[in-house]
Amino acid sequence: YIVTKMGDDWIFLVLLGLTMALVSWSMDYASAKSLQAYKWMHGELKGNVPLQYLAWVTYPMILVMFASLFCHLVSPQAIGSGIPELKTILRGVVLKEYLTLKAFVAKVVGLTAGLGSGMPVGKEVNKPPFHLFTICFFLYLSPSIDPNHYGYTDILTVGCAVGVGCCFGTPLGGVLFSIEVTSTYFAVRNYWRGYFAATFSAFIFRVLSVWNKDAVTITALFKTNFRMDFPFDLQELPAFAIIGISCGFLGAFFVYLNRQVVLFMRRPTALTRFLTKHRLIYPGAVTLIISTLTFPPGFGQFMAGELMPRECINSLFDNFTWTKISASSAPPGLGRSSAWLHPHVSVFVILLLFCIMKFWMSAVSTTMPIPSGAFMPVFILGAAFGRLIGEIMATLFPNGILFDGIVYRILPGGYAVIGAAAMTGAVTHTVSTAVICFELTGQISHILPMMVAVILANMVAQGLQPSLYDSIIQVKK
């Protein structure tokens, strides 16, 4: 059946997957190099604090302002997350000049610059790439498709799935996430198509990094290494439930805060009139404030400011119990996680500060007029919150939990993974973030507590606020 039916689809889906993987990989590569240059500059200037500060602040400012200017000049439609617009289009509203080549170029360039600045704007699993992939896909390939065969919405839905899936190499989670976020009713044949294209795309994406010697073979991106024989005890479940419920409240508050910032910027006051006139001042000022606060020799030392988003996740998911080690006697293999250990300040204070600071930073910086998603910042936020709870648990039960005569230590890293899934689930009102988490970490041992936490977070958040994307749609109306 499907081979004949799929004949032309097949080539089309492969091409789609290939294009997306290449674009996604190039963006990743460019922004990673940019971050590397940023860190190198910071490292080289060590000792000269004023100059170091200047470099730390100027670099992201230039990139963010460039992204903002570029988008403004080329295509203002590229600004923002992309998912709300896509959802609107899928509902049948025609948004003018939205699916154009210009918007696509603006997305790619603006996003790469934004990601390369190290600001808390969406990284890989965010919506912009997924949106831009949809655009690109629509642009280049739609003339070759039989319009009776593919509906317009079908194309967009499959495009979404591939976009999210290939961003992080999470084909399954990508397909499910895009279904949950964009659709109300869903055709199973699109599920199949999305699955096929997303797998192909994720595969190419990961093979590229193997060829580039970034990775030895295809494994998970943020691979965790928890013990498998006894990942958690049933007695830890209340703590997981607390993470879920708290993340629900925090997620709803994040959506609320984000909307308030946007609404404030829309109110016709002297300040906002001034900012609308000089478009570069708002992103510039936000970047200045955020990078000043994260400056590692300054306040940044109390919130692990030197860590770039990706390092942040890797260190939050690590296998150590930070309350049990000190900065002076760091065990081998600690790596970047040492940024969380301050010689004079407790780990709890640092994690709490990180959560509070990143919370408003993420909510504010996603309102900057550049292409940016909120998925990744929220993911980090959730991971830090989960880690905080995990470290508290590890302090409350310093000897672990006794079961059947064997003592099992508590794994704070597992709490971080669950927190990340619950928080992103609460903000986006989806449950498939759990699947994305499994695919990202390469471990499925925490599946049940994670799903319980995600569902609890969703129940709370859905009762309090619309999802971030619906909130943006409402505001933009």
Added chain:
Amino acid sequence: YIVTKMGDDWIFLVLLGLTMALVSWSMDYASAKSLQAYKWMHGELKGNVPLQYLAWVTYPMILVMFASLFCHLVSPQAIGSGIPELKTILRGVVLKEYLTLKAFVAKVVGLTAGLGSGMPVGKEVNKPPFHLFTICFFLYLSPSIDPNHYGYTDILTVGCAVGVGCCFGTPLGGVLFSIEVTSTYFAVRNYWRGYFAATFSAFIFRVLSVWNKDAVTITALFKTNFRMDFPFDLQELPAFAIIGISCGFLGAFFVYLNRQVVLFMRRPTALTRFLTKHRLIYPGAVTLIISTLTFPPGFGQFMAGELMPRECINSLFDNFTWTKISASSAPPGLGRSSAWLHPHVSVFVILLLFCIMKFWMSAVSTTMPIPSGAFMPVFILGAAFGRLIGEIMATLFPNGILFDGIVYRILPGGYAVIGAAAMTGAVTHTVSTAVICFELTGQISHILPMMVAVILANMVAQGLQPSLYDSIIQVKK
């Protein structure tokens, strides 16, 4: 939003999950005890081969014939897999006396007896429980539901999801599988409902086994223990692709064979007229032949006949390379896998014989007039086939694959997992079998090759034959 909207749903979904978990767990428990008694009887009679044979053959015959008789007397509608019927109902056809209490009781009793006989009929992740859960759910709870709120099909779809999900504790895979198998268009709100109820159900199901001291904590059912740092090399991908394509052909052939057997039994010849008159002779004869062939001291020694389905899967997924160990010097921890090692016969021959014999046995025994699904037998078949390819690869590359100066050994167990997913995917025409496999094994490290294999298997099988369920629908028309 949802909390108010879900208010009454919420209690309903929890009740649904709870009921299903309890029923599923009781069935599991009863059939496990039955298998234990079977094995104990076989072990006790060691030395007395004729008596041993009599016990080996009689026990399943009694159970299967009892199941057949019970279903015939109570509710003939309970016979078969359940998914085809459900699919028909979801398409709007009214099947009389199908969703009744009688059918439910017949399903539960017949299925427990069938599973306890050790025949290759569907075990846990099969469709009958999922169907019977749907029935039970519909029966007891439908009067309390606002009919305007829930559509008839909505109830059935959510019921399916929970049924599959709680059978093995695979909530994610269960929801996706039931969507793929039963629906064409799908409402995302049902996805959410299914996810919620399935998680709750799976959770209760697993907690029950912890309380019963079967398990220490909640972990995967068929937990594998492959190395995570380097699960496979890119150079192994062609082998995975071959597994996928071969499984596609084998799956299509399985569907064909199954249909031919059913059609043969329908043709009005003297033999079939005789069998219709004496209903117990057909299942009795099939059971007699199959159990004679698997008799461990006889021919069964060449096809690991002593292994019960669950042990089969566990041993096929193990972490040893069977071609490198011999029966005489078995390493510690080999456990049940020693059944695959014969002192005089090569592992390849045993695996090949197992595949061939189980292939027709499964195709035939799923046509017996008892409640039975094909998922589990096909799953085992695929695992054995994957293992065969894996062992061949391990022999072709005895020193493993060289990469970056480090030599990595080939893991035949990983091939078995991929084969199982690909084969079940080919027979049922679904891709979510990959998700079920991750949840069953608790390891997600093989995600990309598995998805590639499942997609290839689907492409081949969908081109050759309808899915097993569609085939049954066509035949029964």
